[in-house]
Amino acid sequence: MKILQYLHQVIQGYALHAALAAIMAIALFTPQLHAKPVVAFGYLTNTTDNQNYDYLETIFPNSFASSIEAIFYSNVLKPHRANEILKEKHDISLQKNYRHVELPDVIDKLNADLFIYGNFTPLADNRIKIELHLYARGSNEIFTFTNIGKMETEIFKLVDRITLIVVDFMDADNLFMARPIKPGEHIGIITNLEDHELHHMYAAFMENGHPVISVQGNEIIRLTEDRHVKFIENFKFIRTVDNSYDTITDWRKTELYYGPWAGIRYNKIRNKLKDVYYTYDVHYLDVKSGIMDKLYNAYGQRLDILCIIGFNEDRDECWVRAIDMRDKRLIWMQSNIKTGMLSANPVKDITDKLIEQMHKERKQPFEK
Amino acid sequence: MKKVYSILITGVAVILLFGFIAGCASKKPVRALKRSVSPNSQIAVIVDHPNNIKNVILSRFMERNYRVKAINASDLYTLKDIYDISDFKKLAYKSDMAPEGEGQGDLLSFEKSYDNLYKLHVYNYELNKAESIAEMRTKYNVQYLVLLDLKDWQKVSWARAIDLSSYEVIWVENYPAGYDDSLEDVIDHFITSMSGNK
Numbered sequence: 001m002k003i004l005q006y007l008h009q010v011i012q013g014y015a016l017h018a019a020l021a022a023i024m025a026i027a028l029f030t031p032q033l034h035a036k037p038v039v040a041f042g043y044l045t046n047t048t049d050n051q052n053y054d055y056l057e058t059i060f061p062n063s064f065a066s067s068i069e070a071i072f073y074s075n076v077l078k079p080h081r082a083n084e085i086l087k088e089k090h091d092i093s094l095q096k097n098y099r100h101v102e103l104p105d106v107i108d109k110l111n112a113d114l115f116i117y118g119n120f121t122p123l124a125d126n127r128i129k130i131e132l133h134l135y136a137r138g139s140n141e142i143f144t145f146t147n148i149g150k151m152e153t154e155i156f157k158l159v160d161r162i163t164l165i166v167v168d169f170m171d172a173d174n175l176f177m178a179r180p181i182k183p184g185e186h187i188g189i190i191t192n193l194e195d196h197e198l199h200h201m202y203a204a205f206m207e208n209g210h211p212v213i214s215v216q217g218n219e220i221i222r223l224t225e226d227r228h229v230k231f232i233e234n235f236k237f238i239r240t241v242d243n244s245y246d247t248i249t250d251w252r253k254t255e256l257y258y259g260p261w262a263g264i265r266y267n268k269i270r271n272k273l274k275d276v277y278y279t280y281d282v283h284y285l286d287v288k289s290g291i292m293d294k295l296y297n298a299y300g301q302r303l304d305i306l307c308i309i310g311f312n313e314d315r316d317e318c319w320v321r322a323i324d325m326r327d328k329r330l331i332w333m334q335s336n337i338k339t340g341m342l343s344a345n346p347v348k349d350i351t352d353k354l355i356e357q358m359h360k361e362r363k364q365p366f367e368k
Numbered sequence: 369m370k371k372v373y374s375i376l377i378t379g380v381a382v383i384l385l386f387g388f389i390a391g392c393a394s395k396k397p398v399r400a401l402k403r404s405v406s407p408n409s410q411i412a413v414i415v416d417h418p419n420n421i422k423n424v425i426l427s428r429f430m431e432r433n434y435r436v437k438a439i440n441a442s443d444l445y446t447l448k449d450i451y452d453i454s455d456f457k458k459l460a461y462k463s464d465m466a467p468e469g470e471g472q473g474d475l476l477s478f479e480k481s482y483d484n485l486y487k488l489h490v491y492n493y494e495l496n497k498a499e500s501i502a503e504m505r506t507k508y509n510v511q512y513l514v515l516l517d518l519k520d521w522q523k524v525s526w527a528r529a530i531d532l533s534s535y536e537v538i539w540v541e542n543y544p545a546g547y548d549d550s551l552e553d554v555i556d557h558f559i560t561s562m563s564g565n566k
Binding site for chain 1: 395
């Protein structure tokens with residue numbers, strides 16, 4: 001009888017979770033009960049000296065704002081309105097460019113939930129490079145992506161192309177896909193799966209036309225995790241050329257005191273500390289790119305894509321980051337990739353989902 | 369009341385059954401073979417077991433005409449041998465008692481450097497391994513690296529082969545050993561599978 005009581009409690013626990021989940025779902029699907037999230041837009045700065053393009057600095061963000069507002073249940077602040085708010089309430093103007101460390105302050109002053117700004121560079125052959133930064137209030141995380149494409153004569157086509165990327169990222173699985181990964185491309189995998197579990201993943205890739213390079217595969221014991229540290233979780237944040245998903249740090253708040261009282265030993269430690277910060281944060285991208293170059297060459301330039309795949313403890317959910325090793329760019333990022341609780345083989349099912357997603361061409365609405 | 373409990377028990381039984389099935393699924397046999405490793409190939413067998421077991425394993429490969437190079441798992445270093453990264457957990461940094469939101473940037477900067485250090489370390493380690501396996505090919509003329517991990521009965525033993533000319537994983541297999549399997553049987557099974565005769 002006690003067992004039955006216990007089971008009853010356990011079931012009640014599940015039911016409670018289920019009820020909470022249901023309440024959350026109802027809350028999410030009935031947004032009119034909640035305040036609309038505010039999406040603020042900064043300028044898209046023209047990075048060239050050609051003033052003929054300056055008019056796009058506000059036209060672009062205004063168009064993005066209208067496009068986002070049409071899709072998402074949100075209030076948008078266009079650059080003009082954002083500038084007005086900053087002037088009226090704080091006596092400052094909206095800047096054309098912001099350092100990452102300035103974003104928490106700006107978004108607070110605008111009282112917005114999401115702040116989007118960036119820049120553009122017209123290129124030869126009627127192409128344009130657009131770089132956007134997305135910062136969510138309180139997240140201390142910034143997502144940056146770069147899109148190079150045709151400079152459409154009808155601007156709404158270009159706007160839709162970029163809006164699609166923003167909307168994908170704002171969706172539940174935070175998808176970012178710069179390009180599909182095609183069968184035949186050689187994949188190297190760093191993951192927290194080990195031995196026989198890893199084989200379920202390897203076999204799925206091999207059977208779907210992806211040669212698997214022996215990154216991590218050439219050892220008997222998994223080393224992406226030990227009892228002290230979950231290595232893999234650190235890889236969620238990724239900084240690469242052009243595209244990044246990273247945390248914001250403010251070195252101005254780090255104080256390394258110095259004065260006539262400082263002795264030789266103190267200065268030595270202080271300089272070493274500075275070196276550590278410069279290597280592992282300020283110049284991290286350069287240092288990492290150097291290692292990536294060596295890694296690419298060490299594998300005989302055969303390692304096309306490096307996938308970092310982190311699974312949860314139950315192996316029924318994962319996230320992925322993929323780097324194109326030829327140009328060191330982040331090309332694929334996705335979170336919350338799940339399998340149903342009834343899945344008989346979650347690792348295989350999730351890997352199949354990953355493979356399906358990586359092959360998928362994200363069709364731009366107006367491209368032929 | 370009885371009905372409620374019977375429903376509950378059925379529910380729990382279903383959940384446990386699916387849990388059991390999911391648990392079993394990861395123990396299912398898996399095999400993917402891209403290219404077979406034919407006899408007469410020069411191989412290095414990496415296995416982490418006592419010498420008497422190792423000898424049995426190597427002898428099975430030799431009997432099937434594989435040219436086994438004298439390379440051991442113990443000849444290779446691991447991440448922990450070169451650098452015990454977990455020691456960095458002993459690092460301490462000072463955070464003042466600033467109100468929430470102020471002074472936190474200090475801590476974040478330290479944490480980020482600390483996380484990046486781990487990431488670079490993993491990349492560097494992968495680089496070192498790639499160079500090591502390249503050396504196996506160029507210095508010792510090894511064509512294929514065979515990794516084996518043998519487990520007790522009913523657990524999953526696994527093996528994989530890497531073609532050192534392309535750094536590609538060309539064969540993987542999970543084999544749940546049965547009660548009637550001896551060590552020799554398991555190794556023979558892997559060799560047959562790897563050579564493409566299965």
